[in-house]
Amino acid sequence: MLAEIITIGDEILIGQVVDTNSAFIAKQLNKIGVSVYQITSVQDDKEHILKSLREAEENASIIILTGGLGPTKDDITKNTLAEYFDDTLLRNEAVTQNIKRLWADFVNNIPTQVNLDQALVPSKAQVLMNLHGSAPGMWIEKDGKVFISLPGVPYEMRGLIDDVVIPKLRKQFKFPYIQHDTLLTYGLGESALAERIEAWEDQLPHYIKLAYLPSLGRVRLRLSGKSMDKQMIQNEIKHQIALVLPLIEDVFVGFERDESIEAVIGKQLTAMGKTVATAESCTGGKIAELFTANAGASRYFKGSVVSYATQAKIDVLGVDAQLIEEFSVVSAQVAEAMATAAIKLFDSDFAIATTGNAGPEKGDADTEVGKVFLAIATRDKVFSEQFTFGNHRLKVIDRAVNKAFEMLQKEILKK
Amino acid sequence: MLAEIITIGDEILIGQVVDTNSAFIAKQLNKIGVSVYQITSVQDDKEHILKSLREAEENASIIILTGGLGPTKDDITKNTLAEYFDDTLLRNEAVTQNIKRLWADFVNNIPTQVNLDQALVPSKAQVLMNLHGSAPGMWIEKDGKVFISLPGVPYEMRGLIDDVVIPKLRKQFKFPYIQHDTLLTYGLGESALAERIEAWEDQLPHYIKLAYLPSLGRVRLRLSGKSMDKQMIQNEIKHQIALVLPLIEDVFVGFERDESIEAVIGKQLTAMGKTVATAESCTGGKIAELFTANAGASRYFKGSVVSYATQAKIDVLGVDAQLIEEFSVVSAQVAEAMATAAIKLFDSDFAIATTGNAGPEKGDADTEVGKVFLAIATRDKVFSEQFTFGNHRLKVIDRAVNKAFEMLQKEILKK
Numbered sequence: 001m002l003a004e005i006i007t008i009g010d011e012i013l014i015g016q017v018v019d020t021n022s023a024f025i026a027k028q029l030n031k032i033g034v035s036v037y038q039i040t041s042v043q044d045d046k047e048h049i050l051k052s053l054r055e056a057e058e059n060a061s062i063i064i065l066t067g068g069l070g071p072t073k074d075d076i077t078k079n080t081l082a083e084y085f086d087d088t089l090l091r092n093e094a095v096t097q098n099i100k101r102l103w104a105d106f107v108n109n110i111p112t113q114v115n116l117d118q119a120l121v122p123s124k125a126q127v128l129m130n131l132h133g134s135a136p137g138m139w140i141e142k143d144g145k146v147f148i149s150l151p152g153v154p155y156e157m158r159g160l161i162d163d164v165v166i167p168k169l170r171k172q173f174k175f176p177y178i179q180h181d182t183l184l185t186y187g188l189g190e191s192a193l194a195e196r197i198e199a200w201e202d203q204l205p206h207y208i209k210l211a212y213l214p215s216l217g218r219v220r221l222r223l224s225g226k227s228m229d230k231q232m233i234q235n236e237i238k239h240q241i242a243l244v245l246p247l248i249e250d251v252f253v254g255f256e257r258d259e260s261i262e263a264v265i266g267k268q269l270t271a272m273g274k275t276v277a278t279a280e281s282c283t284g285g286k287i288a289e290l291f292t293a294n295a296g297a298s299r300y301f302k303g304s305v306v307s308y309a310t311q312a313k314i315d316v317l318g319v320d321a322q323l324i325e326e327f328s329v330v331s332a333q334v335a336e337a338m339a340t341a342a343i344k345l346f347d348s349d350f351a352i353a354t355t356g357n358a359g360p361e362k363g364d365a366d367t368e369v370g371k372v373f374l375a376i377a378t379r380d381k382v383f384s385e386q387f388t389f390g391n392h393r394l395k396v397i398d399r400a401v402n403k404a405f406e407m408l409q410k411e412i413l414k415k
Numbered sequence: 416m417l418a419e420i421i422t423i424g425d426e427i428l429i430g431q432v433v434d435t436n437s438a439f440i441a442k443q444l445n446k447i448g449v450s451v452y453q454i455t456s457v458q459d460d461k462e463h464i465l466k467s468l469r470e471a472e473e474n475a476s477i478i479i480l481t482g483g484l485g486p487t488k489d490d491i492t493k494n495t496l497a498e499y500f501d502d503t504l505l506r507n508e509a510v511t512q513n514i515k516r517l518w519a520d521f522v523n524n525i526p527t528q529v530n531l532d533q534a535l536v537p538s539k540a541q542v543l544m545n546l547h548g549s550a551p552g553m554w555i556e557k558d559g560k561v562f563i564s565l566p567g568v569p570y571e572m573r574g575l576i577d578d579v580v581i582p583k584l585r586k587q588f589k590f591p592y593i594q595h596d597t598l599l600t601y602g603l604g605e606s607a608l609a610e611r612i613e614a615w616e617d618q619l620p621h622y623i624k625l626a627y628l629p630s631l632g633r634v635r636l637r638l639s640g641k642s643m644d645k646q647m648i649q650n651e652i653k654h655q656i657a658l659v660l661p662l663i664e665d666v667f668v669g670f671e672r673d674e675s676i677e678a679v680i681g682k683q684l685t686a687m688g689k690t691v692a693t694a695e696s697c698t699g700g701k702i703a704e705l706f707t708a709n710a711g712a713s714r715y716f717k718g719s720v721v722s723y724a725t726q727a728k729i730d731v732l733g734v735d736a737q738l739i740e741e742f743s744v745v746s747a748q749v750a751e752a753m754a755t756a757a758i759k760l761f762d763s764d765f766a767i768a769t770t771g772n773a774g775p776e777k778g779d780a781d782t783e784v785g786k787v788f789l790a791i792a793t794r795d796k797v798f799s800e801q802f803t804f805g806n807h808r809l810k811v812i813d814r815a816v817n818k819a820f821e822m823l824q825k826e827i828l829k830k
Contacts, residue, residue, distance in 0.1 A: 010624070010626055010639075011626065011628055011637070012437075012438065012441070012454065013441055013450070013451040013452075013453075013454065014441055014442065014445045014450075014451070014595065014639070015437075015438040015439060015440070015441035015442025015443070015444075015445060015451075016438075016442070016595075016597075016628070016637070017438065017628075018433065018434075018435050018438040019433075019434060019437070019438070019454075020433050022427075022430075022434070022456070023427070023430040023431075023432065023433040023434070024430060025430070026427070026428055026429055026430030027429065027430025027431070028430070029430075030429045030430060035428070035429075036428040036429070036430075037428075037458070037463075038428070038455060038456065038457055038458075038463075039427065039428065039434075039455070039456035040453060040454070040455050040456075041437070041453065041454035041455075042453055043452070043453075044626070048452075048453075055470075070605055070627060070629065071605055071606035071609060072605055072606070072609040072627045073609070073616060073625075074624075074625065074626050074627060075627075107604065111606075112606055112607060112610055114606040114609060114610060115604075115606045153629070155807055155810060180429065180431075182431075189522065189530075190485055190486055190487055191486035191487070191526075191527055191529040191530045192527060194486060194487040194488070194529060195527055195529060201488065209425070209489075210488075210489065211425055211426065211459070211489050212485060212487045212489060212490075213426055213431070213432075214485065214568070222426070222431070224425075224429070277727075278721075280700075282707075283704075283707075284703055284704050284706065284707025284708070284712070284716075285695075285700030285701070285702075285703030285704040285707065285719055285721060286700070286704040286707075287700075288699055288700030288703075288704075288721040288723075289698075289699050289700040289701040289703075289704045291699065292698075292699025292700065292701075292721075292723060292773075292812075293699070293808075293809060293812070295774070295775050295776070295808055296776070297699070297723065298723060298724065301699075301723050301724075302723060302724045302726075302727055303720065303721045303722045303723040303724055303727035303731065304700055304719070304720070304721035304723075305718065305719070305720055305721070305731065306693075306700060306703040306707075306718045306719035306720075306721065307718045308703075308707060308712065308713060308716050308717060308718040308719075309713065309716075309717045309718055309761070311717075311762070312692075312717055312718035312760075312761055315760060315761070315762070316718065316720065316731070316760050316761065345727075345730060345731050346724070346727055346730070346731065347726070347730070358707075359710070360710050361710070361711070392570050393708075393710055394708060395570055397707075397708070
């Protein structure tokens with residue numbers, strides 16, 4: 001069972017907006033055993049949308065469209081669908097009521113005619129009620145294939161996918177079982193890793209695929225299996241992982257979960273009843289931001305001092321000015337002093353500190369670009385490591401953040 | 416002149432990775448007058464890639480592929496290109512030298528055979544040297560059309576697009592002039608806005624397109640024009656903006672620049688020789704992180720206290736515990752006290768403070784989810800505003816961050 005995703009909107013094709021919807025939809029489809037054959041982004045243009053629908057119908061059984069459902073003249077998806085299915089638009093009473101409710105609750109006004117016209121849907125479509133916005137989702141069946149049209153606003157689309165589309169697909173079809181397992185490795189390049197596991201890779205059965213996903217300092221190995229026989233896939237992937245692990249044990253650091261590392265750390269800290277704080281220089285608050293992006297962060301995240309200016313390290317964190325003078329602001333000593341200060345200031349159990357130069361220019365410390373010190377403190381000890389993270393500013397920041405989470409997690413796991 | 420972008424890689428189709436490359440490429444192409452007809456994401460599958468190449472060749476004159484150039488078995492783009500162009504792979508000496516240099520500089524090892532084999536390129540391809548990685552870019556011409564294959568690693572791809580592909584395209588082709596102007600409006604829904612400017616929209620000439628881009632609390636109106644006659648497009652867009660502005664003056668807040676608002680603020684502060692600091696609760700360091708993502712942030716950004724826990728507001732920022740007791744931690748009084756504290760702690764000219772409940776649960780203050788207070792302080796005054804930003808955690812954070820930047824910018828512009 002294959003799916004195709006079509007995103008509609010000039011804003012994607014001029015690069016004004018990054019298409020995050022497709023990745024979300026693809027992930028949710030994958031979880032229920034639906035493979036995505038292709039993702040296509042097209043303009044707000046009737047002929048182009050019609051062409052994409054024809055092509056998608058050839059390749060896939062489930063076609064999901066997003067975008068082009070707004071109330072304005074550039075939103076043409078609904079009329080195009082009506083044309084594609086040789087259909088007309090009818091006013092839907094439930095959608096009309098939903099629009100009136102939304103306007104009463106959030107707009108404090110009565111909806112205008114263009115708002116109310118969002119309740120016009122192709123007569124062949126089942127309405128998928130959008131509780132978060134005025135544009136309804138639509139579900140149209142033709143020759144055993146399903147066409148699903150969703151609004152492009154991400155949280156409206158997500159609500160419909162999770163609450164309506166996925167349950168409805170599962171009810172209607174029998175899907176194969178898909179499993180992805182991703183092994184995280186650090187410290188070995190993609191090609192060196194490939195050479196090392198070549199013999200293992202060659203003996204993989206045809207229904208297990210291997211992919212290498214290299215990124216900043218790490219290579220993820222993803223094993224994917226798909227079959228109607230769930231037990232067989234589970235056993236085979238387990239077996240293959242058992243075979244490969246001894247080959248990579250020096251660089252293997254764990255399995256990638258659907259969750260981010262900071263979410264995993266958050267859960268570990270919550271379970272332990274422990275807390276964390278950060279003192280960030282070169283990472284500029286990104287570690288704090290990632291912690292707090294998770295619901296429930298207040299249970300384990302105390303806070304952060306982003307001491308970007310050198311003087312702030314002295315005034316706010318209370319790092320000794322002489323220490324900075326002697327060792328430079330980008331040094332193991334200062335990183336450790338920052339981490340220790342964070343523990344004290346925030347009364348936390350763990351602290352992360354970062355100091356370095358993300359570039360592109362040499363900063364206060366005249367340190368080479370890409371040089372970063374990361375420190376981890378607990379209530380009774382502190383340690384740090386030095387890294388060189390290249391000369392691309394955002395890359396340096398991201399690598400520092402990733403590495404800091406990794407160091408903290410290792411420390412937490414020791415407890 | 417139309418372009419098509421093809422991204423190759425299963426990781427996109429299973430939703431493991433969001434395709435940010437396409438938006439970047441589309442934006443850079445647009446700037447030089449090339450419209451992107453379609454963006455297509457396909458699997459690491461030879462037949463599928465060949466099919467996409469055939470379709471793209473029908474629609475577009477410039478076809479840009481990313482991904483599938485790594486050294487491992489799942490990377491099949493190069494062999495597929497050789498098949499498509501009825502070509503063979505030849506070893507390129509310059510790429511071999513580049514790989515040896517990269518390994519000497521960064522890997523401290525000699526490259527293995529799979530690494531060296533990345534220097535194999537189709538004989539009909541011109542090599543686009545990738546200074547940041549071992550996979551070369553490739554440029555292949557056929558019947559006046561150009562096929563460009565680039566690595567999928569974002570910073571490698573970006574370097575090649577900016578430094579090699581765009582200059583080479585401009586040298587080889589004469590492109591039309593494309594201009595996009597985006598007007599930011601706040602406080603009026605998409606449909607109400609559309610009704611208000613309907614008569615104006617109807618009289619737009621056919622070569623000027625209008626798009627509505629609604630998002631959290633704002634609607635962006637994008638005018639796009641394209642022609643070989645640059646002067647005509649510039650004049651016409653200017654004329655149309657002059658016509659529409661009087662219709663929306665109560666909700667118009669400015670033009671969207673290619674730069675983010677925090678980058679614009681950074682430039683304004685640098686020009687004024689002024690500085691900013693932040694005291695963040697519900698935004699968790701995101702404002703600090705966005706400031707510091709910009710190169711040169713050390714000139715104007717002093718630092719931040721992320722006082723996530725209530726106790727941190729007292730201990731680190733020095734907010735009066737009684738104030739919190741009396742007015743609650745989510746209050747105008749506490750937001751203003753935080754902003755004033757940030758000015759003092761960091762010795763900055765401006766400060767932003769945020770306190771609120773991003774949800775999904777009621778936190779320390781038992782405040783309703785979505786309620787946020789934002790404060791702006793200068794050295795001699797402080798003020799705050801209250802907002803209700805809905806019940807979606809990341810949306811609340813984003814809206815608070817956007818609004819805080821907007822408040823700060825207004826204050827800066829008064830100086």
